[in-house]
Amino acid sequence: MLIELANPIVESPLTFPVLECIHILGFAFSIGTIAMVDFRLMDLWMTHQTPSQVARDVAPWTLFGLGVMLVSGPMLFASDPDMYYLNRSFQVKMVLLLLAIVFHYTIHRKAALSDAAGARAKLIASVSLALWVGVIAGGIFIAFV
Amino acid sequence: MSLLSFAQWIQSTDLFTAVRMSWYAYPVILTLHLCGIALLGGMVLMSDLRLLGMAMRERPVSDVIGQLRVPKRIFLTLAVLCGILLAGAKAEEYYYNPFFWTKMSILALIAIHALVFRGSVFKKAAEFDRMKKLPGRVRFAAASSLFLWGCMVCAGRAIGYYDVPIDKLHAFFLRHAWGMG
Numbered sequence: 101m102l103i104e105l106a107n108p109i110v111e112s113p114l115t116f117p118v119l120e121c122i123h124i125l126g127f128a129f130s131i132g133t134i135a136m137v138d139f140r141l142m143d144l145w146m147t148h149q150t151p152s153q154v155a156r157d158v159a160p161w162t163l164f165g166l167g168v169m170l171v172s173g174p175m176l177f178a179s180d181p182d183m184y185y186l187n188r189s190f191q192v193k194m195v196l197l198l199l200a201i202v203f204h205y206t207i208h209r210k211a212a213l214s215d216a217a218g219a220r221a222k223l224i225a226s227v228s229l230a231l232w233v234g235v236i237a238g239g240i241f242i243a244f245v
Numbered sequence: 246m247s248l249l250s251f252a253q254w255i256q257s258t259d260l261f262t263a264v265r266m267s268w269y270a271y272p273v274i275l276t277l278h279l280c281g282i283a284l285l286g287g288m289v290l291m292s293d294l295r296l297l298g299m300a301m302r303e304r305p306v307s308d309v310i311g312q313l314r315v316p317k318r319i320f321l322t323l324a325v326l327c328g329i330l331l332a333g334a335k336a337e338e339y340y341y342n343p344f345f346w347t348k349m350s351i352l353a354l355i356a357i358h359a360l361v362f363r364g365s366v367f368k369k370a371a372e373f374d375r376m377k378k379l380p381g382r383v384r385f386a387a388a389s390s391l392f393l394w395g396c397m398v399c400a401g402r403a404i405g406y407y408d409v410p411i412d413k414l415h416a417f418f419l420r421h422a423w424g425m426g
Contacts, residue, residue, distance in 0.1 A: 117406055124282075124402060125398055128283040129287060131287065132283045132290060134287075135284045144316075145316045149304065157291075157304070158291060161290060236276055240272050240275050244271070244272040
């Protein structure tokens with residue numbers, strides 16, 4: 101009986117591509133704004149402001165992007181749960197995503213809000229960037245592994 | 246030389262053939278392309294929201310625009326270079342892909358947008374520093390920029406959804422029917 105229930109995500113051929121576009125815009129907003137804080141911690145750009153100022157300025161838009169990403173993502177997953185569940189790249193992506201979000205709201209946030217500087221700040225910013233680049237790579241490779 | 250024969254020639258060069266033949270080169274470059282878009286996108290978002298008066302309001306307009314100019318150019322360059330590698334590797338397919346041409350048209354519109362508003366908005370950012378509400382043309386420049394970049398992302402994603410009729414592909418025959426290339 102269950103098998104006869106239609107999956108609303110695959111009902112229309114447009115739903116999946118539209119969700120993907122929303123997903124990309126969501127991660128551009130969140131990862132792009134987090135990267136601005138990373139570059140500030142690295143003393144590269146936005147140096148006229150302190151790290152805590154940059155972090156506070158972008159925080160609402162980071163959260164907005166994350167929200168969009170975390171709503172559209174599970175909907176994309178729901179289109180074909182078995183495939184995603186078994187996809188090695190998807191599994192890696194989920195681990196990296198969890199690490200990236202936890203890292204962002206703990207160590208990264210604390211470093212930015214306390215205006216951390218020097219090697220420690222640069223290391224934290226690099227880890228943050230690496231985790232998010234890993235999340236993007238994990239997403240892309242789902243279709244290639 | 247027609248555009249089609251140019252596309253066939255460019256994808257047959259060693260560099261683009263290597264990208265097409267390797268299983269990982271394409272997704273790795275695609276990842277870098279999207280990283281460039283995400284990093285550029287975040288900065289475009291923040292500078293346009295500043296012009297709209299929706300973010301970073303305590304920071305002077307010229308300060309936000311000025312500080313983001315260089316990194317925006319760097320990540321645009323990254324996205325464009327990776328884009329050229331991706332498009333060149335499948336140039337013949339993309340020649341037939343309407344979404345590819347849509348994306349290129351939006352890119353042209355973004356270039357025109359930059360030229361149109363360069364003098365009246367971006368170079369005059371310092372004039373807006375003390376204004377509570379920015380002039381209409383400034384807010385229009387910011388809103389249209391966000392709209393164009395959003396369309397760019399959607400058109401880019403749509404490229405992957407168009408299947409070129411296989412009989413059109415010269416490379417397909419080289420690979421499968423004649424066992425070459």
